[in-house]
Amino acid sequence: MKTQLSWMRGGVALAALLTGFVAAQAGSLKIESWRNDDADIWNSKIIPAFNKHYPDIKVEFAPSAPKEYNAALNARLDGGTAGDIIACRPFDASLDLYNKHHLDSVNSIKGMENFSDVAKAAWSTDDGKTTFCIPQASVIHGFIYNEDAFKKIGAKPPKTIAEFHDILDKLKKDGTYTPIDLGTADQWEAATMGFQNIGPDYWKGETGRLALIAGKEKFTDPQYIAVFKELASWAPYMGNGFQAQTYPDSQNLFSLGKAAIYPAGSWDISTFRSQAKFPMGAFPPPLPAGDTDCYISDHTDIAMGVNSASKNKADAQKFLEWLTTPEFAELYSNALPGFFSLNKTPVKVDDALAATMVGWRKDCKSTIRNSYQILSRGTPNLENELWNVSAQVINGTLTPEAAGKQVQDGLDKWYKPAK
């Protein structure tokens, strides 16, 4: 039996009225996004480019702070005050919006054929039949390094884990630079820049990710424990008091030229470009002993869809169609170096560092973060668990084996792989 809680909805509507209900007018579009860092670029480059084609459509980019975005967006969608265009988080957060009828299908949008199935997977239903957001960009993990620091100790970018540790030892001995610039205070840094960054080489990218979903591999398997072991071995090379080092601390430490190697997400490039005064390079995760194939985390991260309750769907459709064009792909990839277009048409990236990172796609196989599809649907939440244990493994408060066991036990509590 399903009961609609009309009295509760009434309360929400009342609250919306009290906080000032602003309905979108025809001819204008409002974009909801968590990329508040990009507001300038949207206003100065992307929206004007769109307006060259459609001068009559007024577009407003209205971002929220990243960590409040999901909560704020859900509240606005329930209250009927959300914008027309919604920036979509990958996988379940957006799938949930689609299931709750907050997002429309984009299957019929012209230009959808410009995206591969892999690119669309993050914003499609589990059966792959319906896509509800236009894929926009992925982010690539790897390591950004300070070239001056490498020059000082006479090192070249490492290809293997052994070479990587050799460089770390030299850097530590030299003492000028913090060898690895990573903190565990925010926890996600340890999981995303650590575990998901170096992991694909160990679990063989998509093979391992899909095997986890199929239940054929477990976090207690040796390849996953090996990732945690490698992470644990970083601690002696990290900064003094890294347990209290936050993400902005890490960014500042690197851009001030005090650290040598920064486990990175490609989105950091634009921050470093504007702040760092020294030459930078990047290398993909070094290979474990004996491996020859490399894998990189090339994570589908951002997309855009239409609010089902939008009053201006005709214009919203025009906007989405424009998002599928190579013109937008080129504009976006170059305006925001480090966000790589998912469009099939190859894009020329001007920024050298960004070009290096996207160049890894040629030699290495791409995969996405293994906690994102399906596996973070239950309680305890796999992504939260990975943040927690990755930080603890580096802090030395949890052994790699115990970390694997905790994550797998949590997953086993609710996840039954399809047989």
Add this chain to the structure above:
Amino acid sequence: MAEPVSQVVASMPRAKFAALMALFLGPSVAIYTLFSIYPLIATMGLSTYTTDATGAYRFAGLANFVILLTDAVWSKPFWNAAWNNLIFFAVHMAVQNPIGIALAGLLSLPQLRFRGFYRTVIFLPTMLSVVIVGFSWSLILSPLWGVAEGALKAVGLGSWFAPWLGLPSTALATLALISVWQFVGIPMMLIYAALLNIPDELVDAARVDGLGQFRIFWHIKLPLVLPTIGLVSILTFVGNFNAFDLIYSVKGALAGPNFASDILGTFFYRTFFGNQLQLGNPTMGAAVATVMFFIILVGVCFYLFVIQRRLRRYAF
């Protein structure tokens, strides 16, 4: 002793009296109902439902509460948060309130100069945004750029420094002390106001009897302000069990490391609004909020019925 009743009110016709009551009480009853009672009841109502994948609500009775308190996946973080919250409260009671009382005692000394200046400076942090307080203290205590390590080294205690905000053993206590630093002005002000109300004759009489300042404070003033200290304690209790903002702004919703700084407020936030890939669960969140409400209710009732009745009040 009967309450004095105004002659005008006593001689008023019943209907007129009712109209007068409505005029004076109406606005506050309406606002209080709309913004406090209705949300409270709606929250309790919401906690008895569950949602399915399409977002439709289904009545589930007390199922959410049973899961919250018996299923280890929920009950372990819940009790962890409740226990941490108790520690958070204990630190405030053990540090904030005694310091507040001591400061109020010092401020009320008749010989003290620059009284207004001290009062303002100590009260100032209370008016700062929690985000600013959290950010400033993270910077002060930062092992990378903080002044704390240098300051300790300057007095020869450099080896005492640790990344306190990042260690499981110290994160919660450090956050509690930051909160104490921010809010110590409130008990100070309330108790200072109560101390000012004590008639000079009492203090003078004690002095004639040969008591020093400290014994006057301990034997005369402190017993007289006990009801205010009780009030401060209950305000601290309610404030601490509703606390959320400082920990969220410094440690994020996952309140690390390993949930060492997780309190009921952050646990509720994670449940209701979600975190990264964890989707928000409004019905379970409402259940957590309801349990929090009852914890606070029990605490307040304990104070009202057990402690407040034993406090002796003095009329001057």
